[in-house]
Amino acid sequence: MPYTISEIIILFFTYSFIGWLWETFYCSLKDHHFDYRGFLFGPYCPVYGFAATTILLLTRKIQNNLFLLFLIGIVVATIFEFVASLFLEKFFHVKLWDYFKLWGNIQGRVAPAISLFWDVGTVLLVKFVQPLLQRLIDLEERQTHGWLAVGITLVMGIDTVLSMISVEIFHMTAKKWDKHINRFIERVRVRVESRMPEKGKLKVGDWHHSVMQHFNELRPQPLSWNHKRLLKSFPKLKVLDAPKFMEIKKEILKKER
Known part of the structure; x- marks a missing residue:
């Protein structure tokens, strides 16, 4: 496995937090007031964590192939967003986003314009963000020996x-x-x-x-x-x-x- 279990948990949390920061900043700017985004209480959006971590695992050996990076990015991110929307609707009868006004949308859950955003983000993630973040994770692993991942699991689980x-x-x-x-x-x-x-x-x-x-x-x-x-x-x-x-x-x- 290219990453240890504790590294995967740290990656998941980190990109969930980065996703929350992005959504909160963008939506607050768009709506002209502070938007505390996310389904959970804490400052993290798991859909970003799941998507980013899966993409990193799947692109470990093809990071120099831009075409495959784009392809995997758009497929994985779109699937995760569609499943997250379906989960909220079926289990809680709630819809948090609606892309019906966007061209080519599927049931208002996903749309090409949004998937393209994820796609560009995939390349930036793999090429620029992850190499820097991995150095910090390696340092953290040496210092905490995986206990930070245990703490994150407990907090996010509760x-x-x-x-x-x-x-x-x-x-x-x-x-x-x-x-x-x-x-x-x-x-x-x-x-x-x-x-x-x-x-x-x-x-x-x-x-x-x-x-x-x-x-x-x-x-x-x-x-x-x-x-x-x-x-x-x-x-x-x-x-x-x-x-x-x-x-x-x-x-x-x-x-x-």
Whole structure:
């Protein structure tokens, strides 16, 4: 194996952290406010760590072949991004990004423009970043004898469990919001129709303002710091089975501050 297990763990953590730095910087600049990116609590995005580590393992013997570097980079990164999107949607009913507006996208999960970014990043990673980083990792291995990797594994493992619990609670809260909103709309409809039976069936239109006027009554539970972070840092976030919550998520976030 070209790397030891502890080296792979350090590489995974380091590139997860670099990916978090990049996403946080870029998205904060684009959205004109600080975006604390990432699915987990900690400052790391595992999809970058998985992709970068896999690419390094697969390109160990072909680093001088630019064509194969491009090919492996685009395939590996695209697969990881697609799988990560599918995992979040199937297990948590949440979408954190959406590329539907980009040309050639596949189900809004991946798109050629994004894959090309990963592709260029692969060449920079293999040719320039990794040689410098490997020297630091070699020094760290001599000093800690692999114990840093053990610590990273424990911290990220606990973080993953806590983050998954937090996202599931967020999902349930969003569904409760939908349930409460639907009940509220139905109560209003019944009340109005009972007072004006001659008007027939009431078509409920803009319910947003009325719901927000009854915010404290309808709110199932306060949003945690992490839930508010997700809403703020991922403008395209969607809870797939809570459409009404999604419609007023910005108003809810303002009230929760």
